[in-house]
Amino acid sequence: MAIFELELPSGVVAHSLANAEKQAEALARTVAEALNFAIETDGCASLVVSGGRSPIRFFEALSAQSLDWSKVQVSLADERWVPPSHSDSNEGLVRRHLLQNEAGKARFVGLYQATPTLAEAVAGAEQGLAALKRPLDVLVLGMGDDGHTASLFPGNPGLGEALEQTCEVACVPMLAPAAPHQRISLTYPLLASARLQCLAIQGEAKLDTLRRALTVDPVQMPIRAFLHSPLEIYWCP
Ligand SMILES: O=C1O[C@H](COP(=O)(O)O)[C@@H](O)[C@H](O)[C@H]1O
Numbered sequence: 001m002a003i004f005e006l007e008l009p010s011g012v013v014a015h016s017l018a019n020a021e022k023q024a025e026a027l028a029r030t031v032a033e034a035l036n037f038a039i040e041t042d043g044c045a046s047l048v049v050s051g052g053r054s055p056i057r058f059f060e061a062l063s064a065q066s067l068d069w070s071k072v073q074v075s076l077a078d079e080r081w082v083p084p085s086h087s088d089s090n091e092g093l094v095r096r097h098l099l100q101n102e103a104g105k106a107r108f109v110g111l112y113q114a115t116p117t118l119a120e121a122v123a124g125a126e127q128g129l130a131a132l133k134r135p136l137d138v139l140v141l142g143m144g145d146d147g148h149t150a151s152l153f154p155g156n157p158g159l160g161e162a163l164e165q166t167c168e169v170a171c172v173p174m175l176a177p178a179a180p181h182q183r184i185s186l187t188y189p190l191l192a193s194a195r196l197q198c199l200a201i202q203g204e205a206k207l208d209t210l211r212r213a214l215t216v217d218p219v220q221m222p223i224r225a226f227l228h229s230p231l232e233i234y235w236c237p
Pocket of ligand 1 (some may be wrong): 050051052053054055073077079080090142143144145149150169
């Protein structure tokens with residue numbers, strides 16, 4: 001199934017790239033252009049990226065883009081509640097693959113704190129996120145095979161509220177059903193405030209997930225909440 005066979009809501013743009021390298025380059029160019037535009041117009045820019053297994057090439061392509069990185073804030077759509085040195089840490093991933101060389105001058109707004117409880121870490125992350133330029137300039141989402149995005153996982157008690165446009169908090173605690181770590185996720189209104197919203201996915205299985213998501217409610221498959229204009233999907237086989 002090619003991405004163009006999906007009946008996407010009007011205003012959702014789909015880019016089909018030949019391979020992961022071309023996907024990373026195309027997405028990095030689009031993101032850098034939007035960040036440069038924000039720096040020119042507002043003097044600074046905010047970028048929220050996702051973790052997981054797939055964004056490494058994109059991070060490396062983006063870190064090589066010509067940008068005044070000292071004027072860019074970088075934060076995360078979600079985090080596992082583990083220290084940055086842990087192999088599952090999204091902060092660690094971003095530090096290793098994006099915040100390198102010139103891009104190391106960007107200001108990182110992390111979500112992890114070494115607190116006794118997850119609730120305290122979420123409260124600390126909420127305070128840190130207050131410094132993030134809003135509305136966001138750029139959001140890059142990923143998507144799990146169950147239709148989760150950021151760490152907005154189906155089945156979590158606080159999910160419905162986190163997906164509401166009226167949700168007043170920037171982040172919430174979440175638990176992934178099949179993964180060991182507790183999580184912190186940004187909520188829908190902050191994520192969806194981004195002027196440029198991109199979803200980066202790879203492989204036919206993720207197109208199947210997307211096709212299913214188009215037929216259900218966001219609480220069943222949270223990516224559904226983002227499947228509207230101005231989303232741009234970057235897909236490769
Ligand atoms: O758990 C997560 O998974 C999703 C998807 O990751 P991928 O490696 O399959 O692309 C990711 O978007 C999210 O940030 C991450 O915490």
